[in-house]
Amino acid sequence: MNRPAAYPVVPVTLDLRGFHTPPRSLQECVALWKRLEPELVTVDPLAGPRVRFDLGEEGEVGVWFLAPAAARLPLGPGTPFAIHGVLESAVVRNTCATCRTSGSTTYAPYRCPGCDEGRRVGRVCEAHAVFLDGSLRASCVRHAPVCRCGTAAVAWCSGVRCRSRTAWCETHLCRHPGDASVAYCADCYAERFPECEVQQCSDTGYICCEHRTLAAMKPCGRRVCADHVRRWQVYGRFSRGVALCSRHHRGLGSTSAEDLIDIVLAGTVARANGKRWKSASNRRVQLPRISIIRHILINTRGAVLDMEDIDRLFTSLERRLRGLPSRDVTVSSALDLLARHRTSRREDIERFRQQHVEGHAYFNRMIDALRRAGRWQLADAVEFSDFRPGSGILFVKVPEHLVGLFKGKRRANIQQLEQQVGVSIQVERRG
Ligand SMILES: [Zn+2]
Ligand SMILES: [Zn+2]
Ligand SMILES: [Zn+2]
Ligand SMILES: [Zn+2]
Ligand SMILES: [Zn+2]
Ligand SMILES: [Zn+2]
Structure with missing residues (x-):
């Protein structure tokens, strides 16, 4: 071979x-x-x-x-x-299911979840695709979205509950007040544009009541408009106070000092842990000084407490939190805030003591003046409350039925006393 x-x-x-x-x-x-x-x-x-x-x-x-x-x-x-x-002959992979039923093969760029024919998600061509406002998702004519009421849907709801996954008919949609191309279902609309808690108020309740306690950190959440919200100015006059609904604002007066401090602490913990407050200012969120707390207690409950008493309220709250068997995020950040608060409390107590000594000197001068004028009833009843050296104001506590007598016509008596003592005199505001 x-x-x-x-x-x-x-x-x-x-x-x-x-x-x-x-x-x-x-x-x-x-x-x-x-x-x-x-x-x-x-x-x-x-x-x-x-x-x-x-x-x-x-x-x-x-x-x-x-x-x-x-x-x-x-x-x-x-x-x-x-x-x-x-x-091999060319194959159109994604073909329109609607066109297929009439025997033709058309390229179908969109998905119709309804046309799955037991296989993958079905397809629909340009001509047979149906789009509704609010989403880019398509479907074929046969599987066009239907509202819960059974009528053909006209738009997807862009609200937080539906997230453009549920479509609704015109009757069951509420249009965005400023942009008619955006629509919501009734529930999502109520969430996006909540009603103010005040009846007949037509404003949107954009503000949530922030009333919360350490034991229940989820805030009340009742919606209030900017006009009807009550701000509890616990952080001083220049920081935004705790937003409260009418019910919780009304309830402050009958809340115990311990519980008021609990509410202030819980609110401050929420701010310290909230992103909005962290980014809003570089300063660390802090508890209000006890000098402010003292005035809060006077204004909300008419309770005039010594700085030492208020300090004790904070210390016992701290002790109670330390004694808890387990510490969640709330308790840890509350303890953190309380620990940082301690120094400022000591400072305030010391300052208060000094002011007390200075203030008592003015107070005694005022009592002497009352006695010299023969106003014995007042001299026995009026009590020292506070003295602010910065503004030179002496605060005094006067029994309700003697306030008029103490002040005199158009504050004439007070003005006379002020001249004799050398400082402004104010009756401590209650409630
Ligand atoms: Zn088609
Ligand atoms: Zn379909
Ligand atoms: Zn919705
Ligand atoms: Zn409907
Ligand atoms: Zn309102
Ligand atoms: Zn509330």
């Missing part, structure tokens, strides 16, 4: 465009080749580079010789072939 050691490989391309069941795997491809090869080796590539094999019902398969002149002839059972390429 003078057969060469190896035949040169014959390169071919398979044309499967006329074959109805193109092979899906390598095995199927090899199986198809084995059916073609016995007949293929009988042809002469030089007679024509493209050969067609009729496979009856299955269609036909073409074999293209890529380099007929280079093939060693004749071909035979030993000829090695190499498939360099396969031609």
Whole structure:
């Protein structure tokens, strides 16, 4: 045998465009080749580079010789072939399910979740796609969104509850007051534009009541408009106070000093942990000084407490929190705030003591003046409350039924006393 050691490989391309069941795997491809090869080796590539094999019902398969002149002839059972390429008819992968029912194949760029036909999510073409306001999601005409009431929906709700996943009919939608292209369902609208708690108030209740306690940190949340909100100015005159609804504002007067301090602490913990307050100012959120707390207690409950008493309220609250079996975030940040508060409390107590001494000197002078004027009833009843050296104001406590007598007509008596004592005199405000 003078057969060469190896035949040169014959390169071919398979044309499967006329074959109805193109092979899906390598095995199927090899199986198809084995059916073609016995007949293929009988042809002469030089007679024509493209050969067609009729496979009856299955269609036909073409074999293209890529380099007929280079093939060693004749071909035979030993000829090695190499498939360099396969031609297949183009397949539109994403086809419109609606168009398919009428027998046509259309490219479908959008998904219709309704057309899933038990397989993947179905598709819908440009012409059959339905879009509603409020979202870019599409559907086919047949699966166009329906409102809960059964009528065709016209828009997706952009509210926080629906997040553009629920569509509603025109009757069940409320349009955004400033932008009619944005719509909400009734629940989402109420959440976005809450009503003020005051009946007949047409303003939006954008402000939530911040009343909370250490034991229940979730705030009351009742909605109030900017006009009707009550600010409890616990952080002084220049910082935004705690927002309160009418019910909680009314309740302050009958709340014990311990519970008022609990509310102030809980509110401050919420601010210290809230992002809004952290970014709003670089200063660390702090508890109000006890000099402010003292006035809060006077104004809300009419309770005049010594600085030492107020300090004791804070210390015992701190002790109670330390004694808790477990510490959550609230308790830890409350203890943190209380620890930082301690220094300022000591300062305030010391300052108060000094003012007390100075203030008592003025107070005694005032009592002497009352006695000299023969106003004995007042001299016995009036009590010292506070003295502010900065503004030179002496605060005194006067029994309710004697206030008029103490002040005199158009404050005439007070003015006379002020001249004699040398400071402003004010009756401590209650309630
Ligand atoms: Zn279509
Ligand atoms: Zn559909
Ligand atoms: Zn909604
Ligand atoms: Zn509806
Ligand atoms: Zn209002
Ligand atoms: Zn409230």
